[in-house]
Amino acid sequence: MSLGVVDFLDERFEVRxxxxxxxxxxxxxxxxWLYCFGGITFLCFMIQAVTGVLLAFYYQPTTANAYTSVLHIMDDIPFGWLLRSIHSWTANIMIIMVIFHMLRVFFHAAYRPPRELNWLTGVILFFVTVTFGFSGYLLPMNQLSYWATKVGTEIAGAMPLIGGYIQAFLLGGEKIADPTLTRFYAIHVVILPIVISALLVAHFFMIRKQGIADPL
Ligand code: HEM
Known part of the structure; x- marks a missing residue:
């Protein structure tokens, strides 16, 4: 941005x-350097958001077209293979980084008062990050996706009392079919991004308000 534009905005909105x-x-x-993992996790999330939006331009969430649309991204779209690879690799890196971040916070005992609520927000962030991975896994609709989702939804179904409801909600029917893919896609690209954004705003607000914890 040229300095003129900054001056213009500064006069009106005190942007500086x-x-x-x-x-x-x-x-x-x-x-x-141990304190970098939270920031790297956030960087991973931003990379996922950008590459995910670009992939959504070409991906088709139906059982008939999902796999071929992914092949189309890989083979025909310029740099599509790179985009998909970055999205898939960064998903794995994000999970590793959030685990490192959580371990750092745990071993520095940074969950102690007054940061209990931020730890709790973090626990939900961890589950949201893992659910991003699980819901994304079905989307290419290949053999690996199918069987991983079958195992995952059956594990959820084995939960006492509420398991059956969760499984029915995830599958949208008796077995993995179009309604399942539609639901996983909605969870992956609409629900989880909204939830993680709200949680991150709360997480960063609390960090700003309370500062970084003193060493033990
Ligand atoms: C998407 C996931 C997450 C992102 C992007 C994120 C980001 C961050 C960042 C940038 C910081 C400040 C620097 C640092 O300590 O690394 C931080 C601090 C913190 N995070 Fe996270 N975090 C995430 C998940 C978690 C999880 C899973 C937990 C614990 C269960 C957690 C608990 C905390 C706590 C308690 C602090 C304050 C640490 C202190 O004061 O020393 N966060 N987070």
């Missing part, structure tokens, strides 16, 4: 002051 308040925050002296 707002940016300084947002970005210029002292980092405590004890912070080291």
């Amino acid at each position: 002051r707002v940016f300084r308040e947002f970005a210029e925050h002292p980092v405590p002296a004890h912070v080291n």
Whole structure:
């Protein structure tokens, strides 16, 4: 952005002051590379959001077309293979990074008061991240997707009392078919992105408000 545009916006909305308040925050002296995992997890999420939106331009969520639309992305779309590979690799890296982040927070005992609510928000964030992976796994509709989803939904179905309802909700019928794919797609591209965005806003707000925990 040219300086003229920044001056124009600054005169009207004080963008320089707002940016300084947002970005210029002292980092405590004890912070080291172990504290990077939360940020890397967030970077992974942003990569997933961008590559996911681009994949959605070509992906078709029906049992008849899903697999061929993925082949089309891989073989015909310029850099489609790269886009899909980045989305798939980053999904795995995000799960590894969120586990490292959680271990860092745990071993530094950063869940202690007053950060209990942020730990709880984090636990939900962890499940949301894993559910992103599980719901995305079915989408290519290949053999691996089918059997992983069959095992996953049957595990959910084995839960006492509510298992049957969860399984029926996920499958949208008796077995894996079009309604299942539609539901997994809706969960993957609509519900989870909304939920994770809200949780991240809360997570970052609490970190800003409470600061990074002191060392033990
Ligand atoms: C999408 C997932 C997540 C993202 C993007 C994320 C991001 C971050 C970032 C950037 C920080 C500040 C720097 C740092 O300590 O790394 C942080 C701090 C924190 N996170 Fe997460 N986080 C996620 C999941 C989790 C999980 C799974 C937990 C625990 C169950 C958790 C608990 C916390 C706590 C308690 C803090 C404060 C740490 C302190 O004050 O030292 N977060 N998070």
